[in-house]
Amino acid sequence: MKKIGVLTSGGDAPGMNAAIRAVVRTAIYHGFEVAGVYRGYQGLIEGDIENLNITSVGDIIHRGGTMLRTARCLDFKTDEGFNKGLQMLRMFKVDSLVVIGGDGSFNGAKRLAEAGFPTIGIPGTIDNDLAYTDYTLGFDTALTTVVSAIGNIRDTSSSHGTVNIIEVMGRNCGDIALYGGLAGGAEAVIIPELDTDVDELCRTIIRGKKRGKLHSIILLAEGVGKPYELAEQIKSKTSSDVKVSVIGYLQRGGTPTPNDRILGSRMGAHAVELLMEGQYGKAVGIKGNQMIALDFDEALNMKKDYDKGIYELARILAI
Known part of the structure; x- marks a missing residue:
């Protein structure tokens, strides 16, 4: 192994730059060359690949997004696109690859590993929807953004x-809503993992009004959806003035928190260490503050469930 490649794929997540920096500098420290693949698997297919050095990743640890940029690539799922990407790796003399992204990106990395190409995955997604790891890269920053937004919306x-419904991201995982609701003191948290009564x-909102509460905050995960329909139901049943705020891509951008910078740095370095040890086809994660690595199959097939204790605590504290 002489040259390690690194790419970011799918949705961007704060902390990706910290992970890129760690991959590049750890690899160079141990005597390897590094190639950056721009625009994810799409860039891989098109040969958008350049060598990186220590200076290439200077002054990026504090920046959101990804310096390598990213894209969603359906072509890589086809045999033609996959074979083209594999050909490009060989053409640019890249011996192994670190893929930073979510489950879709991991499926691409898994296919590369199954084809015999040494590949490691780093979970870069704000959704925190990969069950094998305690946290995914970018989740903490997204959560911080949501809690800040709750504070601003609470003021007005x-x-x-008014009653305010705040829709947050997370696809079919309710972790951003769940943890954001607890940290932000929301009156209710609505997540796709549970049915909503x-x-x-509405009874909770009415009880709050009767004791003089001036506002109600409801965190709604995007996997549940239909915030405006919910607003009409609440308005009809409680005679409240109900507003909807969809935070959207604000959660994906911004300066990564110290936790995400540290997590990205640790995961990036661990990915290189695994490649050096000859351990391929694995996803890096964190459990109990310790770095772990599981086979892609095991990591992707684990069922993600919500934290029942956190949900119950949020419900109790919202009385």
Whole structure:
């Protein structure tokens, strides 16, 4: 092994740059060359590959997004696209690859590993939807953004006496809503993992009004969807003024938190160490503050469930 490649794929996540930096500098420290693949698997297919050095990754650890840029690539799922990508890796003399992204990116990395190409995955997604690891890269920053937004919305909500539904990201995983709701003191958290009793939600809002509460904050995960329909139901049942805020891509951008910078650095370095040890076809993760690595099959097939203790605590504290 002489040259390690690194790419970011799928949705960007804060902390990806920290992971890229760690891959590049750890690899160079141990005497390897490094190639950056731009625009994910799409760039791989098109040969958008350049050698990176220590200076290439200077002054990026604090930046959101990804210096390698990213894209979603359906072509790589085809035999033609996959074979073209594999050919490009060989053409540019890349011996192994670190893929930073979510489950879709990991499926591409898994296919490369199954074809005999040494590949390691780093979980870069704000959704925190990969069950094998305690946290995915970018989740902490997205959560911090959501909690800040809750605080801002609460100020105007209190001034006007409104109910505010805040839709957050996470696809079919409710972790951003769940942890954001607890940290932000929301009156209710609605996640795709659980059915919602709208009548019970309305009773909570009415009880709050009766004791003089000036506002109500409801965190809604995007996997549940239909925030405006929910707003109409609440308005009809409680006679409240209900507003909807969809935070959207604000959660994906911004300066990564110290936790995400540290996590990205640790995961990037560990990915290179695994390649040096001849351990391929694995996904890097963190459990109990320790770095772990599981085979792609095991990591991708683990079922993600919500934290029942966190949900119950959020419900109790919202009385």
